Every structure is written in structure tokens, then in C-alpha cells.
Amino acid sequence: MHVRKAVIAAMKDKKQRASLAEIARAARVSKMTASRVMRDAGGFSEETRERVLREASRLNYVPNRLAVAFASDAASTLVGVLVPRLSGGLFGDVVETIDRTLARFGYQTMIGTYEQRLDVEESWLKALLSWRPTGVILTGRRHSPQTTAMLQAASIPVVEMWELNTRPMDVSVGVNHFDCGYEMGRLLVSRGRRKIGYVGAEPHAPGMGRTRMTGCAEAIRDAGLAPLETEILNDRPGFYAGFYGTETLLSRHASLDAIYYQDDAMAVGGLSFCSANGITVPDDMGIAGWGGMDVTSVLEKKLTTTTMAATRLGKSAAEALVARIHDEPVADVIEVPTRLVPGNTG
Amino acid sequence: MHVRKAVIAAMKDKKQRASLAEIARAARVSKMTASRVMRDAGGFSEETRERVLREASRLNYVPNRLAVAFASDAASTLVGVLVPRLSGGLFGDVVETIDRTLARFGYQTMIGTYEQRLDVEESWLKALLSWRPTGVILTGRRHSPQTTAMLQAASIPVVEMWELNTRPMDVSVGVNHFDCGYEMGRLLVSRGRRKIGYVGAEPHAPGMGRTRMTGCAEAIRDAGLAPLETEILNDRPGFYAGFYGTETLLSRHASLDAIYYQDDAMAVGGLSFCSANGITVPDDMGIAGWGGMDVTSVLEKKLTTTTMAATRLGKSAAEALVARIHDEPVADVIEVPTRLVPGNTG
């Protein structure tokens, strides 16, 4: 039962896995015919088919995709997916959906996380490309020149997801973060907020959350109000970051009457800070998030936020990539809709 | 800039990527020498080394890991990791850590999710094995006979993580869930709880959460109290599931004075339900969770729970696998410690 022993045993008799050649020999056909049967490629009689399949299952044949991908070079079925992180936010959902969708089409996913660091993205991509993947899904629209160049040289389909890129390398599937921020800013202003702040995370990462911040700032400027006060924590976004980010921001700007957060988790942290410090929401303070995360479903008040269907984004990204791989027509820019949820915290 | 055009162009001139042979020719050495230099395998002069590396970088050489893995068959560096899900709970953290750790050692991760469905695990494994991975990390201790058989036949290292298995296929790195549940049961009892309930999810999945439930039930039985009342939702664990699971359970058993949840997210959902329905915690109702998730850091009250270091688990699992691959000594059973946090909700 112990695999370890089996491993050691296997060291001795070396290769024992049945290969196509052995199936072919056992079925008394050529490798080619066996190959055709296994791939269901046509060009064999019913009788041959049965014989080959019988032998394959008798010998526990497991095709070697390494050899397949290597031999045919076009048929790699390997797809790389890179996201900032897997925990906390919506990326877990997105990756899970991408993986499921790709698997349905017969592709396997190689994942990676890069914490929004372009140098990490670059080295991940370099390693990935050595596996000759048939496509790549990246997060965001910002990439180093080397990343772009490598992708170019590889000449494989690339989907940039999450953040809409109107001038994508290849295909972009994402959300218009600027608009999300702008709309939220307008909503806050329309509800009478006059001194608005922003709490975010990951200072080295422009784009995405930061783009929403910019949108919000613009809405505020357009309304002729005092500029957005911001606090970008050197941390990952999350509940606790939202909590202490609020503390920090308010210690600098006590008179704020609303705070926009990078995401819902941070907003929930902000709500907690307020409740722990006798700040009434929404009377004393408006709180707004982004994402439509699961937590919001159990809050006492309905969180003011913008919802985004993570599952839908993942599915669209995966499907767009598959379409590109199959050389089917796909739109260059696919916008995933979001919905402003006014709620009663903002 | 549009990769799409590049792709189409590439279709024409087919192979253009530099291969080892071309590097070798350009450096005026044999393929073998070039290979040795690239792998830093020794057996070449300093001068040769420089010449080869210069040509490699000049020609933008990207080694073909497909060919490497195929040719050497031992050197596959591909590792499969299967978890129930990537979103919501702690698995995102675990997978992220595993991936990072494995990457540091030069391995690439192929992930999959199976929602605790053994048939999905089986088919995922089947697909994975065709890539001739050098190792596999699975979740839990329960696997179908076919899964076990395939792993056996593959004779590769296997780490079963998350749930401790004292009789592992190969190596087990995990938590003793039974003890977690038993301890929590004892704590609740010691605090005067007399009618305890349990809210969980994923009814088709035994193990893990269910094992904690069993542990808790046993503690209650040992204390001579009325048996644990349970509610297993046909849903994924999460905030909302915790909320309505509480509602359902209480509608059946109104007199409960404490509820143990499958995880912290569900417990937070339970807290919300109580607060929304005028049930005072901990006076009227005790609430306990599991996992030590991020959310708990911003709750008003300190949640009664058991913390588990997801990052540590992931790191241990990955390191154990690497050690097995390298044929270094590893313990068969590695217990990841947990800590009971009494809190003030239970």
C-alpha cells in the first residue's frame, strides 16, 4: 500500500508503463493505427478499434501527453494563468472558474501568483514559456517591456483579464475600473458627502484598485469638492488592512465624511473600525467598497458597493482564450459589466 | 504590437525558436556540450561556457521543458495539486504557498479543484498522470480505490495534506480535525453549554469538517449531554451558508445554546443571524468556528475558534513533497499544530 516502497521497486525495473508501441504490438496493428484509435481520428475498422481499446485498457495504458505535446508542438493544451494572489479577494473564484472552464475544453492550467510585481510576472512568464503553452491569461494591463516582448516572440494567444484594456496585446476581458470609481464618487457626492477619503493597499501596484481611486477622485473634482484624501497601505488588501487603514487615514484627516475602499473586505474592516470607535455609519461616515464579495451578504447594513461577477469574468476570459486558440472570431475587448449597489452604508 | 498578427505570421514560417542544436552550431560545439553548459552540469571549459551562453542569449534561446521532461522522464518538475476549492476558505492561501514553495525549488504546479467529489478527483488525477508529474499533493485522506491504484501504478511521491492520515499512502501533512472538534466540544461544555448544534456544508463530503463535528459530538457524549444536533447544508461553506444554516437549525431546535460551525466564515454568518434576530452572543447563544480566518480580526467580539496556520501547512506539504522527490528522509506523518482560541463568543 505504501507508495514509497513501490517507488523504490520501480527504480529497478525502470520503465513499466505501457506505451503506444506495446498496445499496437499486443493488438497486432501498427503504432499509427493504435494512435488513430486512441485519438479517435478515424481511419480504422470497428474491429480494429475494439481490439486496440481492449489491449489499451488491459495494459493500463496512460498516454504520454509530454510526448504528444512535444511531437505535435501545436497541440500543447497547456495554459498559463497568472493572478496577483489566490487568497482573500475574488481571484480564487476567478481562477477556479478559469480552471474548470479550460478543463472542460481539454486544457490544463499552470497557475502562478505575482503580487502585482511586474518582475515576478516576467520571471514566471519566462518559466512558463519553456513549457510551450498554447495560451496565457494575465491579470491587468500593465506589463514590463520584456513581458510584452516574450509574449510577442512566443506568438500565442494572450488574454489580459480583470482590468479592461482598450488597446490589448491580444484580447482583453475585464472591468472598467475607472468608471466604477467615478460612479461611486458621484453617488457619494449625490448623497451629500463632502470630504471623501480612499483606503487601498499594495502601493507598488498601479492599476485596478488604483484606477478606481482615480475615477473617484475625478468625480469629486468634477463636483468641485476638496480632493480625495488617500491612504495606501503597504500590505495586501483584506479585512484587517481595511481596519487599520481607516484608523491611519482618520488620524490624518479627522473630518472625512466618507471613505471609499479598494474592496469589500477592506470596507468591512472599515465598518468594524467605525463601530468599534463610536462612529455611526452612515450618519457620521459613509463607507463604500468594491467587488460584491460574499461577506457583504451577512452584514447588518447593506454595503454600498459595486458588484462584479467573478465567475462570469473567469468564464469569459477562459472562453475567449479557447476561441483564440481555435482561431475562432473573438472580440478584442470584452467588457464585463458591473453594477453599482447604492446600499445604506454610503 | 498586436500579438494576433504575429501569430498569423508565425503560422507561416513555422519553427523559428532557437533550439539547442542551433546554439551549439553557433558556438561551434556539439549539442552535448551546449546542453552541459545550459544545465551547468560540468565538463566544459570556462571559455566554452562563455561562448555558449553568449550565443544562447543572442539567439533568445528558451529551453524546451517539454523535450527535457520527455527525454529524461525522471526530470519532469511537474507537480499536481488538488484542493476542494480556491475561494472562500483557507485553500487559496494553502495553494498559493504551495505554488510559491514549489516554484522556489524549480517545480511547476498544475492545480485542480474537485469540490470534495471523489469521482472528480479521480478523473483529474487520470488527466494529470498523463503529464508524467513527479509528485502529487492531494487534499484529505479519502480517495477512491482507483485513485489509490493509479497513484500506486505511477509510483510517484504523494502528499495527502490538510487532514492528518496516520496511515498515509505515502506522506501525510495535516491537522488532527477530530481533536479540534473534541477540544472545542469540551470548551463549550466547560462554559456551561448544554444543548449544542453544528452547522456545516457539502453533505457528500465526509472527512475534514465532518471529522471535527464527530470530535465535538464525542466530547458532548463524554460529558453526558444531549447529542449534537446537526445541519449540513447542500452548499459550499461560506458566510451566507452560515447565516441560513443557523436559521434552519434553530427552526428545528429552538432551544440550542451553542453552535459549532464548519469554519469561521460560517460562524460569522451565524453571528450575523443572531445579531439580526435579537439573539445575544454569548449570553443566549455560544458561537464557535474553525480556521482562524482573516475576517475574525475585525469582529467586535473575539471569535471562539481553532486557528490553523494555512501558510505553514502549505509550506510543510510542499517541502515534504520535494524531500520525497529528492529521496531525502521525511516523516510519514507530519502534524500541523492548531491552537484553541477560547474567545468570547462561545
Place this chain on the structure above:
DNA sequence: GTGAAAGCGCTAACAC
């Protein structure tokens, strides 16, 4: 320190 030959398991291209 270096190289030549063989082969990993499969498929594409072409026979028959």
C-alpha cells in the same frame, strides 16, 4: 573537456 549515436513516445506525411 568534448563529441557521436541512440532513443524517449508520439504524430505528420506519405505510401500502399
Place this chain on the structure above:
DNA sequence: GTGTTAGCGCTTTCAC
């Protein structure tokens, strides 16, 4: 409907 030949890019083995 079936088989033959060649080769994908690399490493292993053995020779020099």
C-alpha cells in the same frame, strides 16, 4: 483501412 518513415529537442551512454 493500414503501415512506413522521419523527426520533434533533448539527455543518456559511451567513446575519445
